[in-house]
Amino acid sequence: EAAVTQSPRNKVAVTGGKVTLSCNQTNNHNNMYWYRQDTGHGLRLIHYSYGAGSTEKGDIPDGYKASRPSQENFSLILELATPSQTSVYFCASGDADSSYEQYFGPGTRLTVL
């Protein structure tokens, strides 16, 4: 079964600090995604990747960077965290072999004070 893990599961950060959220998948999927989920907005796509070394902007990329150093790992980086980035972040993986199904991780709850 598809396996996507995220770390940390909970994070409290200070405004202006750097935050890195990590995602690992053991499905050997080419594509990986970062979403954030907020009340009233639902899930929104931040960045995605087609494979190692690739990162693409999603619908709301401002204030976020992404890194895909390998097939298995995809990170979301907040260089200067702001309170508006307080949210629950979900990572997902998928590709054509899975009928473009996206398998989601358990989420990371980030609070920026």
Add this chain to the structure above:
Amino acid sequence: QQKVQQSPESLTVSEGAMASLNCTFSDGTSNNFRWYRQHSAKGLEVLVSIFSDGEKEEGRFTAHLNRANLHVSLHIREPQPSDSAVYLCAVSMWGYAQGLTFGLGTRVSVFP
């Protein structure tokens, strides 16, 4: 830009009754539709995926797609208290890896 709207916002049903959820989308060229379930801000669990007009059943969950009407629905047969969750509709284009567009969800509560 794709817009996905779900109705109702919340739904209360008795155990064993049919639950029906609706989802409308704005881009008529969309051809990749999925229903997810989310328990209490946890991860998303895919329930049904449907790619062509008609019906697709997965256990107690049935999706109906009518692309001409820009509408996809989910029906839950014999819902159980453990089905109480938020149900999310997600839409994309087949073959495009740019991610899914989600609706805001329908909160379903099932009472014994």
